[in-house]
Amino acid sequence: MARKSVSKAHAKIQELSWEPTFVEKDPKYKTDYTFKEGGQKDPMKQVLQSYFPMQEEKDHRVYGAVDAAIRGNMWRQVQPRWMEWQKLFLSIIPFPEISAARAMPLLTEAVPNPEIHNGLAFQMIDEVRHSTIQMNLKREYMRNYIDPAGFDITEKAFSNNYAGTIGRQFGEGFTTGDALTACNIYLQVVAETAFTNTLFVAMPSEAAANGDYLLPTVFLSVQSDESRHMNNGYGTLLMALANDENKDLIERDLIYSIWNQHAVVDAAIGTIIDYGSKDRRKDRDSYAEMWKRWYYDDYYRSYLVPLEKYGLKVPHDVVEDAWRRISDDFYHHHVAQFFATGWPVNYWRIDPMTDEDFEWFENKYPGWYDKFGKWWEHYSSLSEPNGHNPIAFENTGYVYPHRCWSCMVPCLIREDTIMDYVDGQWRTYCHKWCHWQDTVAYREEYKGRPTPAMGKMTGKREWESLYHGWDLADIQHDLGYVRSDGKTLVPQPHVQFEQDKMWTTDHCKGIEFQSPNVLLNEMSDEEREKHMEEYKQGFTINDTL
Amino acid sequence: MSELAPEGRAFTKGLGRGDRSIPQIMLTDAEAGAAEFAGSDSRSYNYFEPKKRRATKYEDVTLDVQPDPERYLTQSWILGWANGDLGYDPKWTKIQSSDWHAFRDPNEEWEKTIYINNSNSVRQVTNAIENAQSENVFQYWNKSWLPIIAKHVSAWAHADYGIGMYVFLPAQRAAPTNMHNNAIAVNCMHKLRTSQDIMLYNMELMDVFGDEFDGEVHKETWLEDPSWQGVRENVERLMNAKDWAETTFASNIVFEPLVGDLLRSQFVARFAPPHGDSLTPSVISVSQAEFTERDLNYTRDMMTEFLEDETHGEENKQLMEGWLEEWVPYSMQAAKGLEPIWSEPEVQPVSFEDSFEQVKNRFEGILSDLGLRVPEGATR
Ligand SMILES: [Fe+2]
């Protein structure tokens, strides 16, 4: 269909909508925002008659590349270090994608603007596309990469793992709670507009540098759908801004979305890009450099700030706090260290860092070696099973962290930790904004106005409390992170493939696992205060084991 | 490490690429089979039970992507609703199931098939229209038929749109598994695409016939023509209902067979040809085929799964019979309301009674396949 006739066709399909008269419309999904009718236009002007063939054509290219990668034995040149982190990343990402599909009716029910509804319906099926195309990509990895363990249990592992849960809130945030908070601000205005570049552009370039040219083909094809989605979000945001009563809620939702997604996405993607790569050229961008470009300059300065002229209150301090955690406070480096500490309950392998890695980190993040170098040296020396325990249970000086009740990433920048008694229990938070999320944003009123549509933070939010007092080997069996011989672990603290270098549940028997939150709640007030004071002071890694 | 490109410098240095470094390709031999160790041959997703011996690609890319606290989601949903409902709450339908995860879409729709199938449908419609144009068949049309297309064929687009946008789009948020939600999502796109097919066809006819074809009257027909108010009421009530299984049932087991089939295969397919028009039936037949070959199929399998549930089958049956009691009268009223349009065209190849008898028989056949009783007096 020619472009001109597409826009004519798009105008024609606007005749389809009408206002029901036999029923009083009762929206299935609710919002505390208020809207005037009509308003924004759908800027993309698409009709399904041009959309489907266009997407089919994109698919041809993707599946052509899949075939080529298989025929060309791409896996002879992929870096195991990189592929292992894909076991985590590709276990998480299909869920946020499908959640985005599920989220679309939140807005079609809550926002009275049929023209925008049309764009949302396209987005719904795009997201089904993204989710299943990524599941298929992962299936190819499982079939062709040297070590399929971890890919083979992918959706189960995503469901029962602490890291899966961290990623899962990214998707659940799209689908649940106030329709505008979830689908517009959290999904469209922040996740899609701010993070799809790091997720779907930075990730592919790193993949290619690690010998994987399949992921770029799939993810750039996914990314090519995103501009339509950003436009959906922009239109709805402008409609919301047109009504003064919404300003406080928009501000609340921007703080929550910007902070929570920084905490969650930067934890995972920062780690994968900086610690999952073998490409240590000095002129390849670090995650912090990418963040500065894609997020700080492109999203924050060029997209959010200009919206101030429409009355948007941009939470500058929240963006700056996030940037400070990445640029000065080594946020995702702490996360990488934590993931590596937790390797016995992961479902992927984590390769030790080498001298070449150290040099790159020190160059990109001055001061890195002093904070992390020694610990990674210990990690290397403990990576093969030689009669010692996994590193978490050896005396390196590392203190296993408390978990943040809101973002569920641990409280890793120790001095920022906040402890509070909330809803009848002691909780810890990684930062004041995460504390604010639980105690201010996710509540029944905000700035004195009732917020009956706001969602609730639910679930067993501290993963460790599920296994408090368990034997580590029993946990591994319970999680299903054990290979087909019934004892070799799926996760390994290295990427060596000789059977005798691999850890088994036998190496983990007799180690008791504990929940920091359970222990915290068992302490006397005095003990707890003292404990937290020490916790916030951090730890020193021992020179020798 | 490759010796040939030390320090990651490109060979193209001096060839216009300046000093920029490029990542080195290294041979890692990380392909399947390069080493044998525990788990090295575990090359299929192993956390679900495939329906047949081996999992299909559809199953691989669909199952468990939406997790479930009843399966592996040990920390449960971490966001919930203000009223205390879980993020995905099985209470959102009155249907009960002892295994929500048993259902498979018989159409096995996933990314690739969605685009291939819908593109094929688009091509069928556009080819039909293009052929008609190149053969200039329009000159043979009985002009008295044009207002019928403008009003009654085109008014149906609103029904497809309402059901696609405000019944199936919200329903695909609500079911407890990805298998249910994806099947419903595909159904949603069928309806929206068909509604647009009809509108664009309408636009074509405006081009062909100019003033002789009123391209806008469909909306007035939908909103005000007494023949259509029963259809609109049925659609609007579906749009407002909240139980996802109920709305899927009431749309695909009741409304489509009684009303959609009636209009598409009894009215359009039979009345157009005697007016010289074989094009409109071929445009409409695409959506008729999608309904009978795909959407009805998955709905029937989904409902059968509930009806054959070893623990809750009987209760589910009673529930569905209750749904029939509620929805059949609306769809009967909608169907019967259309009766006057059978006497509008110049040529009338079939009576409304005969047409209705046909769809009613088919409807009763669908119910009896499902083992459901037709509500007393409901189809009279
Ligand atoms: Fe997406």
Ligand SMILES: [Fe+2]
């Ligand atoms: Fe946090």
